[in-house]
Amino acid sequence: MAKRKLLREIAAEVYGPEKADRFWKRIEIIGDIAVIRKPFDVNIDELKPLAEALLRRLPYVKSVWVTSSPVEGEYRLRSYTHLAGEKRSWTIYREYGCSFKIDITRVYISPRLSYEHQRIARLVKPGETVINMYAGAGLFSIIIARHSKPAKVYSIDINPEAYKMMVENVRLNKLEGIVVPILGDAAEVVEKQLQSTADRILMPLPELALEHLPHALKGLRGRGWLHVYLHVFAEKGVDPRRKAVEMLAERLDELGARYRVELSRVVRTVGPRRSQVVVDVHVES
Numbered sequence: 001m002a003k004r005k006l007l008r009e010i011a012a013e014v015y016g017p018e019k020a021d022r023f024w025k026r027i028e029i030i031g032d033i034a035v036i037r038k039p040f041d042v043n044i045d046e047l048k049p050l051a052e053a054l055l056r057r058l059p060y061v062k063s064v065w066v067t068s069s070p071v072e073g074e075y076r077l078r079s080y081t082h083l084a085g086e087k088r089s090w091t092i093y094r095e096y097g098c099s100f101k102i103d104i105t106r107v108y109i110s111p112r113l114s115y116e117h118q119r120i121a122r123l124v125k126p127g128e129t130v131i132n133m134y135a136g137a138g139l140f141s142i143i144i145a146r147h148s149k150p151a152k153v154y155s156i157d158i159n160p161e162a163y164k165m166m167v168e169n170v171r172l173n174k175l176e177g178i179v180v181p182i183l184g185d186a187a188e189v190v191e192k193q194l195q196s197t198a199d200r201i202l203m204p205l206p207e208l209a210l211e212h213l214p215h216a217l218k219g220l221r222g223r224g225w226l227h228v229y230l231h232v233f234a235e236k237g238v239d240p241r242r243k244a245v246e247m248l249a250e251r252l253d254e255l256g257a258r259y260r261v262e263l264s265r266v267v268r269t270v271g272p273r274r275s276q277v278v279v280d281v282h283v284e285s
Helices: 002-015 044-057 111-123 139-148 160-172 186-193 213-219 240-254
Strands: 027-030 033-037 063-067 080-085 090-095 098-103 129-132 152-157 179-183 198-203 220-233 259-271 274-283
Touching: 002 027, 002 044, 027 111, 033 044, 044 063, 044 080, 090 111, 098 139, 098 160, 111 139, 111 259, 129 139, 139 152, 139 160, 139 179, 152 160, 152 186, 160 179, 186 213, 198 213, 213 220, 220 240, 240 259, 240 274
Parallel strands: 033 063, 129 152, 129 198, 152 179, 198 220
Antiparallel strands: 027 033, 063 080, 090 098, 220 274, 259 274
16 A cells, blocks of 8 residues: 555656556556556656656666557567666566566566465465466466465466476475476367366466366366456446356356356456456356
């Protein structure tokens, strides 16, 4: 809360209190790097005074970057432009007692998912086998392994650079043998290597979750938990949580699954009337 207040103050100093909310809510601190998610109607040069103010007011920030594209492509990356401070895109990012070496230009990462990392870790029971179908640099997988005593966490990503970071982060957190990094397409890996393996499967890639649902079902040991992340556009008055459940239920019904929905929650806002929603569902057969 104190950090949010300070970011608001810094933005108000640069742009005035009336415009501050347009900027401070778009600042993310990743290790010692500040990232500004650029408003679509703002020129990059207009953000340089904010970058300088962040360096001046936040002594732990050493480099400031701005996103110059949306998340896109097979590897779900953004383009970045350096604004101020050290021209360095890697950092050590920490969450819940775990450390992660991250290059922001080569792997997708968002601190806005930190609560979700912890929430899922608390749900995992000792001895479970978990599959993380889109693991990135390994944050979900490593936090689960550190805090929840699973038997194994199979941690898959198609991005070779993310995979390298994941391998390094497993070593960094001394979790070799528990977190198993796998480079490849998640659907193919589950089909060829991990059928009937998992008690719990994470699907934190909204663009592919519904398409890959048949493969996730094959990865379960007949029954188990799915955590499915979806992007939902909800018109005014429509609950995005309900809409996400309806989307997932329609797909599970098509696939003939027996299931019960345990929870749906909005993880974050990703655009005008567009939300990322997670649905926790127990598949019974």
